[in-house]
Structures are given as C-alpha cells and as structure tokens.
Amino acid sequence: MEKEEEKKEEIKKEPEEKPEEESEKENFVIKFDKVDKFYAEDAPVLKGINLEIKEGEFISLVGPSGSGKSTFLKLIYAEEKPTEGNVLFGEISIATIKKSKLPAHRRNIGTIFQDFKLLPKRTAFENVAYAMEVSGFSKVEIEEDVPQILEIVGLQNKANKFPHQLSGGEQQKVAIARALVNKPLVIIADEPTGNLDPESSQDIVELLLEINKLGKTIVLASHDKEIVDRANKRVVALDNGKIVCDTKKGKYKVIKCT
C-alpha cells in the first residue's frame, strides 16, 4: 500500500514527464547509453549513441556501409567493448563483462551473417546441433529439438546436406535455425540477405517476421531498401556513427528524416 502511494506521488511531482516511459524502461532488452566506439583514436565509428530496444521489438538498422552498423551489432554480442558509455543487455553490462561470461552471453543471442558462417565440414543438422552441444544439452534433447527447428525454417528434408550442397538461401535458413535453437532472447542479423537473390531475400525476411511474431526481439542491419520496406517496422538510421533518424514504423530512410 505504501509503495503504491509513493509511486503515485512521484508521478504527481513530475506530471510533465511521460509516465509511459517509466514502464517502458522496465522491459528493455538492449540499451545503448552514451556509447562511443573508437578503433583508432581520431576515427570515431560510433559517437554518442543512445538507444533502447524493447522486448519483442523488430528494429531495422540502416545506413550506408561504414556507417557503424556492424560495430553497433558487435557491441551487443560483446565482440567489441564500448570505448565510452555502456551497453546493457538485460542485467549484463557489456563494458565490464568478463571473458569467462562471454559464452553464456552469446547463447542468449542468435546471430545471422551475410556469409552465413556455417561450419563447412558439418551437415545442416550438425551445424544446428553444435549450438546445442556447446550449451550442454543432452543428446535426447538435441535429437528432439533440431528436426523441429529445421522444420520451422523448411529444411526438414535437407538435414543431412553439407553447406556446399545447399543454395545460399538454404544456407541462411540453416543459420537462422542455428540462431533459434538455443531459444535466445534476441536475434541479430547482419546483412542477412547481402549474398542472396531477391526471392530468397524475401523468404528470409518473411521468416524473420515470423520469428518476431513468436516474441523474439530482432535487430536487423541492412542497406537493402526492399528488405527494410518489406519488414515495415521501426527503422533506426545510422550515418557517420550517429543516429540520424529513429522512426517507429517505417520505410528505409537515410540521412534525411522526414
């Protein structure tokens, strides 16, 4: 009772502040807090990034190459650490994450890349299974979950094919299956359609939207206009390491935010 009264008082004190934001802050999955990232001292890749990504959101990160999209994503899966400021992933602070905690952190994030990054000497099934093996799932669980996931991406008939026996689109679907199989909180896709023909690209976006409907947060970086327009979700535009545009629902826009 007392606590509720206190809260009400707080709200009363600052009626100008949007009360919605109070509740929104509670459920962010990723938060960029005044993030600067430098690889070399005089060349900022990211400068003063402030951004919150909420659970279940689908966010398209757009911008020309060299605008800092990949670095932005690397900061999320802790391949890089911020030079200034901090990135929060739930409770985890990327700026101070220990090396030993990295593997556990990565298992909470499914990653998809332009070059698929499949293990070349393993079949589709084994590629997906590998992600479960490293997380310590039992053989029984693996044999139950992997075929299910492959069915979701529509590759149940190609489980025993090696990457070089699959088309680009199919390889990317294996990568998506692998990203999904550990039931991560967030899926990160870095130019997932960069190497694919338009038709396969559409397939991949549909699949990502489908996965988003299941409640997964998705961060998609792309400079493919059609893909971003098709997604028709929140668009954040980066240019020269700065956020130049953030629209709730929209189309591909660069530099000029209309």
Add this chain to the structure above:
Amino acid sequence: MFLTISRTFKEGIKNFWRNGWLSFATVSVLMLSLFVVSVLMMITFSANLLLKNVQEKANISIYFKSDVTDEKVQEAQRELEKTSEIKSIAYVSKKKALENFKSNNVNEPAIIQSLEELGDNPLLASLVVRSKNPGQYESINEFINQADFFGDVSRVNYGKNKEIIEKLNGIIATTKKVGLSLEILFAVIAVLITFNTIRITIYSYKQEVEIMRLVGASNIFIRLPFVFEGLIYGTIASISSMLILFIAVKFAMPYLTSSIPPAILIDLYFSKFGLLFGLQIGTGTLLGIISSMIAIRRYLQI
C-alpha cells in the same frame, strides 16, 4: 564435465578423419621425426653393444717365466685379487696354454707337427686379467710393475694391447657424445617441425573457431578437440614409427652393417621395445598436445 570431455573427444576423432590429408601429413611428419630419433637411439645402442663385446675381450696377460712353479703363480693371483679395479683373473697353466694353442691351429698341421717334434712344452703359464673398466688397465699395469712377483714375470702383453684399449676408450667417449648430441639435435628439429605442422593445421581452423565462439562455445569446448586430435597424432605416429623401425631392423639393417649380426639387432629391438615405445608415445602425444595448445593460444587468440 563428462559430457564436455566425451563430446570434445568425439569431435577430435571426427576432425581427424574429416581432415584426411592434413592429418595424414601431420602424422607423417611426426612419425618421421620420431623414427629418425629412434634410429639414432638404435645406432647408439648397437654401438654400445659392439663396444661392450670388444671391451670384454680386452685384457692384460701376464706371462710367467718357464721355471716358475704353479704355487708362485697362484700367490701372484691372490695378490692381484686384492686390487679393486680387477673384474676377473683367469689362470692358464702351461698344459692349458698348449691345448689352446693346438686347438687354435688345428688347420695348420705343420705348426702342430713342429711342436710335437720339439717334445717339450715351450708355452708359458699366464694370468689373464680383465678390469672392470677399460680405463683402468694403465693402473693395473703400474701395479704389476711394482708387485713382489714382478721378478718371476717373463713379459706383460699390455704394451701390445695398450693401443687398442686406448683407442677403444676414445671411441666409447666420442660415440656417447656424438650420439647424444645428434639425438638432442634431431629431437629439437622434430619438435620444431611438428609444432609448425600442427600450427598450420590449427590455423586452417581460424574461421571455424570464430564461428564456434559466436555460437557461444566455451574456450574449453573449442580447445579440447584440438588437444585430443594432437593426442591421436602422437599415438598413431609412434605406433607406426615403431612398426617401421621393426621393418628396418629386420630387413634393411643387415645389408647396411655387416659387423652386427641381424639376430642381435632384433634382440636389441625387443629388449629396448618398452623404452623406445614409451619414449615415442610419450614425446609423440606430449608434442601433439603441447603444440596444439600453444598454437591455439597464439593463433586463434582464445
């Protein structure tokens, strides 16, 4: 933990098979290195064996004047036995010396005939002294020269043997030195080559390791398969190196060294089998494991 070990072990075996050519090359290099070192060891062993044989034949013979009685000779023997350097003293009487002489010259009837015509036994009684160590003949010779019985001595044939014995000492010392330094040299080369080969093998995994890390594999999960692979390299290399060594000893060596009977070499192989195989499998697996670990740490930065 058990799950990790069994999974990474299986992973290591799979890697080994899936990298057919690379594995084959690595094992071959490792095997060759082990083989060269063990051939050197075999050579040192057989040289030692040979020298030991010659060493055992080396002796000092003390010939007594023909009028010296058996008792006096035995007295001299007792005196000699007091010195610590001596391994054995054999007494050869006049009669025994004649028998030996006859049996040594069975094929030359002219000599035996002339001996019989002589009637009397012209051979001298002698003491054949063997030392524990070929370096001690000098001091034994000194001792004989100063002994009380020296007056009864006709001659000591150390002078004749002296050169051979001294040469032998030199040969033993140099074989030991040269053999050991060659072994060390080749062992170092073997380590470097093997390390380099495994390094290249692991470097070819660079991209795969990157992917594994992205999927959230822990360092131990990435590393252990390589370590097990190194273990497999070592095991296969040492087993095949022992096999080749056996073939070499059995079939090739007799043609190369006529001075050593092949049967002795085979015996030598089996008597040193435990040592050779233990050393090989030890260094082989250790080399595989350590070079894998260093290569992973340095080239994959995990």
